[in-house]
Every structure is written in C-alpha cells, then in structure tokens.
Amino acid sequence: xxxxxxxxxxxxxxxxxxxxxxxxxxxxxxxxxxxxxxxxxxxxxxxxxxxxxxxxxxxxxxxxxxxxxxxxxxxxxxxxxxxxxxxxxxxxxxxxxxxxxxxxxxxxxxxxxxxxxxxxxxxxxxxxxxxxxxxxxxxxxxxxxxxxxxxxxxxxxxxxxxxxxxxxxxxxxxxxxxxxxxxxxxxxxxxxxxxxxxxxxxxxxxxxxxxxx
Amino acid sequence: xxxxxxxxxxxxxxxxxxxxxxxxxxxxxxxxxxxxxxxxxxxxxxxxxxxxxxxxxxxxxxxxxxxxxxxxxxxxxxxxxxxxxxxxxxxxxxxxxxxxxxxxxxxxxxxxxxxxxxxxxxxxxxxxxxxxxxxxxxxxxxxxxxxxxxxxxxxxxxxxxxxxxxxxxxxxxxxxxxxxxxxxxxxxxxxxxxxxxxxxxxxxxxxxxxxxxxxxxxxxxxxxxxxxxxxxxxxxxxxxxxxxxxxxxxxxxxxxxxxxxxxxxxxxxxxxxxxxxxxxxxxxxxxxxxxxxxxxxxxxxxxxxxxxxxxxxxxxxxxxxxxxxxxxxxxxxxxxxxxxxxxxxxxxxxxxxxxxxxxxxxxxxxxxxxxxxxxxxxxxxxxxxxxxxxxxxxxxxxxxxxxxxxxxxxxxxxxxxxxxxxxxxxxxxxxxxxxxxxxxxxxxxxxxxxxxxxxxxxxxxxxxxxxxxxxxxxxxxxxxxxxxxxxxxxxxxxxxxxxxxxxxxxxxxxxxxxxxxxxxxxxxxxxxxxxx
Numbered sequence: 001x002x003x004x005x006x007x008x009x010x011x012x013x014x015x016x017x018x019x020x021x022x023x024x025x026x027x028x029x030x031x032x033x034x035x036x037x038x039x040x041x042x043x044x045x046x047x048x049x050x051x052x053x054x055x056x057x058x059x060x061x062x063x064x065x066x067x068x069x070x071x072x073x074x075x076x077x078x079x080x081x082x083x084x085x086x087x088x089x090x091x092x093x094x095x096x097x098x099x100x101x102x103x104x105x106x107x108x109x110x111x112x113x114x115x116x117x118x119x120x121x122x123x124x125x126x127x128x129x130x131x132x133x134x135x136x137x138x139x140x141x142x143x144x145x146x147x148x149x150x151x152x153x154x155x156x157x158x159x160x161x162x163x164x165x166x167x168x169x170x171x172x173x174x175x176x177x178x179x180x181x182x183x184x185x186x187x188x189x190x191x192x193x194x195x196x197x198x199x200x201x202x203x204x205x206x207x208x209x210x211x212x213x
Numbered sequence: 214x215x216x217x218x219x220x221x222x223x224x225x226x227x228x229x230x231x232x233x234x235x236x237x238x239x240x241x242x243x244x245x246x247x248x249x250x251x252x253x254x255x256x257x258x259x260x261x262x263x264x265x266x267x268x269x270x271x272x273x274x275x276x277x278x279x280x281x282x283x284x285x286x287x288x289x290x291x292x293x294x295x296x297x298x299x300x301x302x303x304x305x306x307x308x309x310x311x312x313x314x315x316x317x318x319x320x321x322x323x324x325x326x327x328x329x330x331x332x333x334x335x336x337x338x339x340x341x342x343x344x345x346x347x348x349x350x351x352x353x354x355x356x357x358x359x360x361x362x363x364x365x366x367x368x369x370x371x372x373x374x375x376x377x378x379x380x381x382x383x384x385x386x387x388x389x390x391x392x393x394x395x396x397x398x399x400x401x402x403x404x405x406x407x408x409x410x411x412x413x414x415x416x417x418x419x420x421x422x423x424x425x426x427x428x429x430x431x432x433x434x435x436x437x438x439x440x441x442x443x444x445x446x447x448x449x450x451x452x453x454x455x456x457x458x459x460x461x462x463x464x465x466x467x468x469x470x471x472x473x474x475x476x477x478x479x480x481x482x483x484x485x486x487x488x489x490x491x492x493x494x495x496x497x498x499x500x501x502x503x504x505x506x507x508x509x510x511x512x513x514x515x516x517x518x519x520x521x522x523x524x525x526x527x528x529x530x531x532x533x534x535x536x537x538x539x540x541x542x543x544x545x546x547x548x549x550x551x552x553x554x555x556x557x558x559x560x561x562x563x564x565x566x567x568x569x570x571x572x573x574x575x576x577x578x579x580x581x582x583x584x585x586x587x588x589x590x591x592x593x594x595x596x597x598x599x600x601x602x603x604x605x606x607x608x609x610x611x612x613x614x615x616x617x618x619x620x621x622x623x624x625x626x627x628x629x630x631x632x633x634x635x636x637x638x639x640x641x642x643x644x645x646x647x648x649x650x651x652x653x654x655x656x657x658x659x660x661x662x663x664x665x666x667x668x669x670x671x672x673x674x675x676x677x678x679x680x681x682x683x684x685x686x687x688x689x690x691x692x693x694x695x696x697x698x699x700x701x702x703x704x705x706x707x708x709x710x711x712x713x714x715x716x717x718x719x720x721x722x723x724x725x726x727x728x729x730x731x732x733x734x735x736x737x738x739x740x741x742x743x744x745x
Contacts (some may be wrong), residue, residue: 017454018413036320036420038538039413041455042529045588060585067410067454073492073525094409 005049005056005190007180009169010080011162012110014102015087016095017066020121023152024087025063028162033153040065043074052166058190059162071105078109082178082186083116083165088136090120090149091128096136103143111186113178116145117165123151312423315542316465320421321596322542331368340370343377350380354651361647365554366609368547375467381553381647382483383654384474395470398442407444407452411437414454418461425461435469436461442473443480453488455533456480462537462549479535482650483556486638487533493638495532498557499524500625502532502564505613509565513572520584527591531564539567540604541596547605556646558615559608566607567594615645 013021022044026034029046044063049056062081064074084106088095099118106114118140120131133149140147146164150157172178173187180187313324331339346353346361353361369377379385388395415433419425424432439460444452459479463472480487486494503524507514517524530538535552537545540563552559571590572578581587622640629636644650 017410037417039417039454039457041533041538043526045585045592047585065454069453069488069490069492073496073529076523077526 003049003058005058007055007170007173008058008060008188008190009082009166010186011059011061011165012078012081012084012106013061013063013087014074014084014106015066015119016089016092016098016102019066019087019089019092019095020152021066021085021087022063024085024119024121024150024158024161025061027152027155027158028061031155033155039067042070043077050163050166052163052170055170056190057166057170059166061162075105075109078106079111080184080186081106081110081114082169084110084114085119085161085165086116086145087119087121088131089122090131090136091122091125093130096120096131099139103145111184113172114186115165115168115172117161118145118147119157119161120147120149121152123149123156124153313542315546316423317419317542318421318423318426320419322419322545323421324542336370339364339367340373343370343373347373347376347380351651354647358648362554365550366605368605369550371546374546374550375471378463378466378549378553379471379475382475382478383647383650384471384478386654387477388471388474391474395442395473398445398473399438401445403441403445404448404451408441410454411440411444411452411457414457418457419465422461422465424465432461432464435464435472438469439464439473439476443476446477447480450480450489453533455530456488458534458537462535462545478650481642482644482653483552483646484532484535484560485642486640489638491637493636494640495529496525497622497625497629497636497638497640498532498561499528500628501618501621502528502561504621504625505561505617506565506568509611509613510569510573512574512578513568516572516578516581516587517568520587522584522587522591526588528564531567532560535560536563539594541599541601543601544599544604547601548608551605551608552646554647556615556649557643558613558618558645561618562608562611562613563604565611565613566604569607570598618645 013025015021017039022037022040023034025044025046026032026037029048040063042065045061046063047058047060049058051057062077064070064077086099086102086106088099090096103116106116118136120133120136136149137147139145146168148157148161148164150161152158169178169187173180178185178187180189312318315324317323342364346364365377365381376385379388415436416425416428418433418436422432424430425436427433436457440452440457443450443456456476460472460476463475466472467475484494487498503514503517506517536548540548548559548563568591571594572581572587581590626636626640644653
C-alpha cells in the first residue's frame with residue numbers, strides 16, 4: 001500500500017495444467033526460474049510495480065490452477081480482470097487445443113474488453129515443439145490476441161508479455177476505449193493526484209454515480 | 214508414458230538393490246542446505262531456488278528429461294544435475310547428505326536441528342503404550358477411545374506412525390480384505406487423460422524431500438503407481454491434483470500398496486467429495502469454515518468480509534492437502550496424527566487457529582490493510598511463526614465439535630440449495646475419524662450377516678466401492694449416524710419378536726381354553742335355566 005503508482009491492473013494467468021503459468025509469474029516477479037515449483041491448488045497471487053510509457057502501474061496477478069477440476073472454483077475470480085496471459089505449452093498440442101475454451105471463459109466471465117496476450121511457453125524446448133509459431137500466430141490473429149513465445153526457464157519474453165499487455169491497456173485508456181471508472185474494468189487509479197488531472201472524465205463519472213444514488 | 218507405466222509395474226520395489234548400480238558414485242555433493250531460518254517469505258523463496266539453480270537451471274536438458282525419465286538409465290544420465298539429489302541417500306546411504314530428520318534436503322519445510330526433541334525415555338514409553346494398543350486394537354477403539362484420542366494428540370511415535378495411521382483409518386483391514394486388488398489395478402492400462410496429468414505432477418511433489426527429489430526415482434514411481442491405481446479404482450472420480458501431495462505424505466511413511474488403501478480411506482471416508490469434479494465439497498466446507506470463524510474469531514471474520522476475501526481463496530490448498538504444503542513438517546505430522554483419529558474436525562480447527570494467529574489482533578490487522586496484502590499473508594505463512602506445541606495446544610482447546618460442524622453443514626446446505634440449486638455432493642457420507650469409521654464397519658458387518666432382520670439396517674447404504682448413495686435428504690445431513698443395529702441389538706430384537714410370538718400363542722391358547730371351558734360351564738347353566 002505504501003508504494004505509489006498511477007494505475008492498478010488486475011491480471012489473470014490462465015491455461016491448461018503444466019504449461020508453466022506459475023513459473024512465468026515467478027520469473028516475472030523474482031527474475032528467476034522456479035525450480036521447485038508445486039502445482040497450483042486454487043489461486044496464487046503476485047504483484048509487481050512496472051513502468052510503462054512513463055506511468056507506474058501496479059500489476060496484481062492472479063495465477064490460477066490449470067486442472068479442469070479447479071475451473072469451477074477459479075472462474076469466479078475472473079470478474080473484473082483488465083488483462084490476461086493465456087498460456088499454452090509449445091511442446092503439447094493438447095494444451096494448444098484447449099485454448100478456445102479458455103478464451104471463451106475469459107471473455108464471458110472477465111469482460112468482453114479484456115486484453116489478452118497469448119503465450120506459447122517453454123520456447124527453450126524447441127526440439128520437442130508440437131505447435132509452430134505460424135500456426136499459433138494465425139490463431140492469435142483470428143481471435144484478436146497479441147502473441148509471444150516465452151520461456152519461463154530462460155526468462156525470454158516473459159517481461160515483455162506482461163508489459164505488452166499493460167501497454168495496450170494504457171493505450172486503450174488514453175484513447176477512451178476503456179474507462180477506468182467503470183465498474184469491473186479491472187483498473188483502479190493509484191493516486192488521488194492523477195484523478196485530479198483527469199478531472200473532466202472523473203468528475204462526470206462521479207456525477208453519474210451521485211445521480212444513480 | 215508407456216515406458217514409465219511398463220517400468221512401474223515391473224520395476225524394482227523401494228529398497229531393491231537392483232536399483233543401486235545406476236547411480237554414478239561420483240555425483241556431485243549437494244550444496245549445503247540453507248539451515249539458517251529465512252526472515253521473510255520472499256527471501257525464503259529465493260533461498261529455495263538458489264539451492265537448485267546453480268546446476269540445473271541453465272541446462273535445458275534438465276527439463277526435457279523431466280517428465281518421461283522413468284527409467285533408471287535416465288537417473289544416471291541426470292547425475293550432473295541438481296535434480297538427482299537425494300538418490301544416493303535413498304539407495305545406499307553411504308554418501309552423506311544433510312537431510313533433516315524428516316528427509317528434507319532444503320526448502321521451506323526443512324526443519325532446523327535446534328528443534329526440541331522428545332526425551333528418549335518418554336519416546337520409549339510411548340512406543341510401549343502404542344504397541345500394547347496395537348495388540349488389542351478393536352477393544353481400545355470400542356472401550357477406551359478417549360485414551361487413543363489423547364495419545365494421538367500427544368503425537369504418535371514416528372517409528373509406529375505408519376502402522377498407527379493404517380489402523381486409525383482402518384485401511385489395513387481394507388488391504389487385508391482386498392488381497393491382490395492393488396496389483397490388479399496396476400495391471401490395468403488406465404485412461405490417458407489421467408495419466409498425462411499425473412505424470413506432469415510427479416516431479417512437483419515435495420521436490421526437496423529425498424524420496425521425491427530424483428526424477429523418475431522410487432518416490433515418483435510409487436506416486437505414479439498409486440495415483441494411477443486410484444483412477445482405475447474410481448473411474449468416476451479420476452485424478453485431482455490435490456491428491457498428489459496427500460499421496461506423497463503417505464508414501465513417506467508406508468509402501469505403495471498400504472499408501473494406496475490409506476488414500477482410499479481419506480478420499481472416501483474422511484474427506485468424501487473433496488477431490489471430485491465440481492469441487493462442491495470443498496466449497497461447502499469453505500462456507501462452513503467461514504461461519505465457524507465468525508464464532509471463534511469475529512475480528513478475523515470481519516476483516517476477511519470487509520475485503521471480500523472468500524474462504525475458497527485461502528483454504529482450498531489448506532484443506533485439500535491437509536496442510537501438508539502449509540505447515541512446518543513437525544506440525545504436519547502432529548496434525549495428521551490427530552486428523553486420522555478425529556477426522557475433518559481437526560482440519561477445520563487448524564485453519565481457524567491459523568487465521569486467529571494471523572488476523573486475530575488489531576496490530577496484525579494493521580499490517581494487512583487490503584485484499585492482496587491479506588492474501589499474501591495467508592498464502593505465505595512463515596514457518597517461524599508457528600510453534601508445534603502452541604499450535605497443537607490451540608487446536609485441542611478450540612471448541613469446534615463434530616456436532617457443531619454438522620449443524621453448520623445443515624445450514625450451509627440449505628443456503629446452497631436456495632442460492633445455487635441442487636448439490637450433487639452428499640455431505641452425510643463423511644465420517645468423523647476412527648470411531649465413526651469403526652461404527653460404520655460394524656454396521657456394514659451386521660448388515661451382511663443380518664439374515665432375516667437385515668431390513669432393519671436398510672437406511673445405511675451398502676459398503677463397497679460401487680455403492681450408490683440415496684439422494685441427499687435433510688435428515689441425513691443432520692444425522693449422519695442414524696443407528697443401525699449391531700450384533701447385540703439384533704439379538705435383542707429377535708428375542709423381542711420371539712417373546713411376542715410366545716405371548717401370542719399363550720394368549721391364543723388361554724383364550725381358546727377359557728372359551729371352550731366357558732361353553733362347558735355355560736352349557737349346564739343354560740340347561741339349568743331351561744330346566745327352570
């Protein structure tokens with residue numbers, strides 16, 4: 001609570017079991033590969049303050065269990081997420097095939113405007129690859145996702161993934177496409193000062209709220 | 214995968230000398246485990262990773278060899294890799310690895326050696342007492358259960374823990390009643406969808422324990438065997454990721470077959486529905502837990518409510534893994550000792566005590582003003598903050614009884630039905646510990662040998678793996694122990710019926726007699742009146 005930031009975004013990390021979701025999160029937060037990782041049961045959390053385009057943004061990241069069985073529990077926490085990392089394992093076609101389901105879940109339960117980046121993880125295991133870059137990037141295009149291949153082991157593209165997602169959200173806020181004041185946007189202002197700067201939009205929103213009360 | 218399953222069915226048993234030659238004697242010694250207690254969870258995790266990272270992190274081969282390395286050759290192939298640590302001590306015990314006394318090589322659950330140990334004389338006395346109980350186990354459970362409970366609360370001697378857990382859960386009898394069943398299950402190929410996910414989890418269970426440190430080592434092989442066997446034993450349940458740590462803890466104490474039946478008892482008697490699809494049981498218990506928290510620690514309750522932190526967010530892992538991933542190891546074992554004896558009540562109590570410790574005072578709450586701050590605190594319980602004796606004492610003292618849990622369960626089931634509709638999970642199936650398991654067993658035995666009066670026990674579902682439970686009714690929730698007749702009761706009932714029969718006959722006979730006599734008497738009377 002003590003650190004200052006301009007925005008706070010709620011992020012999700014979703015995808016099938018064993019794709020490396022927790023390792024991606026650990027790599028992003030600790031800059032290390034998590035050798036002794038346990039599988040996630042339920043939900044885990046992580047947060048980090050990053051600098052994106054001159055603004056400080058606190059990312060609060062919800063890392064979910066991948067097994068189908070836990071979805072009934074984790075789905076209830078999708079609500080109000082601003083961004084998501086949708087993770088599959090490039091060495092497992094099965095995890096790639098499951099993407100459509102995860103995508104539908106995220107769009108219907110979180111918000112239709114949720115900014116999603118597709119991450120093909122375990123890029124370091126290129127020899128065992130089952131899903132080509134081209135195929136996945138085509139899928140990403142068709143479904144309006146951003147796309148990166150990442151490696152939680154080496155750290156390649158991990159930070160990029162999170163930052164790219166955050167940057168897109170910031171751009172959408174600037175262009176007015178996303179309204180941080182709207183309930184369930186997954187975005188909060190960090191500072192009162194920033195709210196002052198954004199007085200026009202902020203005040204109208206406040207007025208609206210007062211009216212509705 | 215085929216490679217692994219083939220190996221596990223024909224592979225050497227733990228301790229088999231055949232396994233020894235595959236380990237190169239020159240494998241590098243383990244970096245000294247971080248004995249100094251970490252100061253914060255953050256540092257802790259860094260210390261954890263640095264233990265293995267030096268050797269392993271920069272070799273992609275370490276990971277590529279991870280999942281499918283079920284062969285002994287691959288064990289030797291990983292000789293240069295940090296991930297093969299522990300295999301030496303597991304096999305020949307010559308190489309000195311510094312494990313703690315529970316077999317941990319490092320990690321957050323590594324126990325400091327400064328820990329207070331029970332005095333030798335005390336330990337020996339306890340062993341004698343336990344051995345005596347083992348000799349007359351059924352009698353102890355039937356007549357002196359309070360004493361058994363007390364001894365479980367004091368902690369089961371580690372040398373006898375394996376046997377005690379099996380007796381407490383009644384899994385030993387299940388094993389004896391099903392000879393060859395485990396091998397039979399092992400011979401089945403199993404469903405690919407379960408095997409794939411089990412294999413992904415094998416190297417993720419207590420990677421710092423010497424038994425599970427080696428990729429494809431004995432610990433991981435056995436883990437695969439019992440988890441796979443369970444998916445075949447209960448195809449409708451399959452595999453739930455939270456079963457793996459539970460199975461691993463069991464394997465640290467007993468051979469695979471015994472561990473399997475113990476797992477079966479946990480999944481079916483102690484925590485039914487916890488690992489089933491839909492996870493209704495754990496969500497329901499979350500609601501029960503939250504409601505109990507309101508009684509036991511209103512301050513923590515209000516705080517969690519204020520920040521909209523649902524119980525499912527922090528208690529899922531606690532309950533499903535029976536705290537095996539949460540507490541210092543000495544505490545895990547004490548909790549499990551009590552859990553096997555007293556059932557899920559202990560799990561509720563541990564959770565409540567933890568919340569009380571972490572969120573039970575104004576000072577503590579001041580540090581965690583916010584949802585994420587609170588969650589961070591709850592997800593990373595510092596092992597230093599938990600003292601074994603204090604924890605156990607508080608668990609014992611907490612006034613949360615089976616009856617209270619059952620009452621709360623009835624309330625929550627009603628609420629669930631009102632807000633979310635019908636439940637497929639049947640909370641009435643849960644048995645609260647050893648006593649209830651034995652009662653259930655006695656009833657089942659009474660039914661099977663019931664003969665003409667077996668209809669009296671018809672309210673109890675028949676035992677056995679394929680039993681289908683009747684749809685849940687309110688009365689079943691509130692009174693899971695609807696008493697069915699024991700042998701003695703059946704005897705008295707039959708005696709009662711026999712007496713009834715006897716009386717009936719006697720009555721009939723007397724009545725007939727008196728009637729006939731009546732006629733005889735009446736006849737002369739009527740004759741007399743006629744004469745008059």
